[in-house]
Amino acid sequence: MIVLSHFQANPLLQAMKKGQDRVKTSLDLGLSSASLCLEQEQLRFPDGQSLTRDQLAEIADNELVCYRIVGSQIEKIQFFSETFNRFYSLMPTHGAPTMLISGIPMHRIKGTDPHQDTLSKIKAVTPVTGTVLDTTMGLGYTAIAAAQTAVSVTTIELDPTVVEIRRLNPWSQTLFTQPNLHRRIGDAYDEVTTFPDSHFSRIIHDPPTFSLAGHLYSTDFYRQLYRILSARGRLFHYIGDPDSKSGRGTTRGVVRRLQEAGFRRVKPYRQAFGVIATK
Ligand SMILES: C[S@@+](CC[C@H](N)C(=O)[O-])C[C@H]1O[C@@H](n2cnc3c(N)ncnc32)[C@H](O)[C@@H]1O
Numbered sequence: 001m002i003v004l005s006h007f008q009a010n011p012l013l014q015a016m017k018k019g020q021d022r023v024k025t026s027l028d029l030g031l032s033s034a035s036l037c038l039e040q041e042q043l044r045f046p047d048g049q050s051l052t053r054d055q056l057a058e059i060a061d062n063e064l065v066c067y068r069i070v071g072s073q074i075e076k077i078q079f080f081s082e083t084f085n086r087f088y089s090l091m092p093t094h095g096a097p098t099m100l101i102s103g104i105p106m107h108r109i110k111g112t113d114p115h116q117d118t119l120s121k122i123k124a125v126t127p128v129t130g131t132v133l134d135t136t137m138g139l140g141y142t143a144i145a146a147a148q149t150a151v152s153v154t155t156i157e158l159d160p161t162v163v164e165i166r167r168l169n170p171w172s173q174t175l176f177t178q179p180n181l182h183r184r185i186g187d188a189y190d191e192v193t194t195f196p197d198s199h200f201s202r203i204i205h206d207p208p209t210f211s212l213a214g215h216l217y218s219t220d221f222y223r224q225l226y227r228i229l230s231a232r233g234r235l236f237h238y239i240g241d242p243d244s245k246s247g248r249g250t251t252r253g254v255v256r257r258l259q260e261a262g263f264r265r266v267k268p269y270r271q272a273f274g275v276i277a278t279k
Contacts, residue, residue: 002027002045002069003077003170005092009060012043016053028170029066029097045069066090066097068168077168081161088165096171099139099162101208106138108273115171118145120272121204124236130201133228135188135216139166140175142204150202152180154195156188189215192224199228206238210250217254222261229279235263238274251275 008025015023020038027034027045037044043051049072059067059074067074078089086102095113099106107114118141122128132150134143137157147153155175157163163185166172175181184191188207203225207216215221225235239254240247251268254275258266263277 001168001170002047002049003029003066003090003168004059004069004074005029005066005097006060006063007092007094009056012038013053013056013060016040016043016056029092030095031170064089064091064100066092066169077165079161079164081159083161084159086159086161088159088161090165090169096141097139097169099165101212104209107141114139114141117272118142121206121236121238121274122146124269124272124274124276125202125204125234128202130230131199132202132204133192133195133200135192135203135205135225136207137166137175137183138162138206139169140172142206143181144172144174144178146202146204147174147178147181150180152182154182154184154200156184156186156191158185158187160185189221192221192228195228197227198230198233201230201233203229203233203235205235209240210246217250217257219257219260222258222263226262226279231279233279235277235279236269236272236274237277238272240273242268242270242273247273 012025016038023038024033024035041053049069055074065076065078068077080087089100090097091100093109093113096115098109098114108117121142122145128146128149130151132146132153134153134155137155143153143155207213210217239250242251255266258277266277269276
């Protein structure tokens with residue numbers, strides 16, 4: 001799988017312009033590096049595929065989407081979900097890519113990047129040990145990070161179209177190979193009812209915004225999270241910028257409803273834009 005973004009395409013075009021015959025780049029959005037042959041008007045990949053200067057220029061011009069290379073053609077990594085009537089695309093950053101859901105980034109990218117954003121969510125419930133629930137999979141970054149120290153991680157995703165994007169994201173590949181990672185497709189609201197009492201030692205709840213998934217912010221849902229969390233187990237709940245008007249209001253409501261559901265030591269955890277709580 002070869003995936004490129006403007007972060008690779010721009011320097012490649014520069015190298016072509018300068019007449020270089022070899023160039024160092026990354027074919028997996030910065031995870032590893034590769035040395036490629038450059039010809040005057042063509043970039044050659046180790047697997048025999050090639051791209052023209054025009055194709056590279058098209059990738060370089062688009063800062064919002066990553067491209068995969070298939071049969072020497074470029075294809076945007078974006079899909080329309082018929083079920084949910086939304087557009088999903090893989091958006092490059094200088095580190096791990098994020099996903100745009102109808103134009104809204106799925107991770108924090110202002111002053112941070114999706115990888116750092118993930119680490120701050122994980123830190124909120126460190127040490128991440130035992131059995132972990134990641135309520136919403138997305139690109140799988142929180143699940144992958146949790147699986148490094150947990151015994152097992154279960155992660156849930158509502159929209160199969162997200163899975164298509166994830167399959168094409170080099171940074172999500174461990175999700176398909178890590179043996180202690182279990183994936184489910186479904187609505188987290190329903191899926192949580194299927195787990196036994198006190199099953200998880202940690203829960204990472206990283207839902208879409210309140211306006212897109214209000215039921216994942218409801219007292220009923222929080223009661224289920226409380227039921228399936230073990231005694232002294234810990235929850236991290238992502239909410240959004242605590243300094244924005246909507247973030248402030250949502251945080252107040254979340255804290256109140258988590259307390260109603262039985263959680264204690266419910267407090268904002270500003271560094272990860274969320275709230276932490278204990279059973
Ligand atoms: C903020 S993202 C999660 C990001 C994820 N933590 C990661 O590391 O990439 C939210 C995800 O929840 C999914 N989602 C939305 N509603 C859901 C639901 N009811 N149950 C499970 N997943 C849901 C969305 O499709 C999206 O992929």
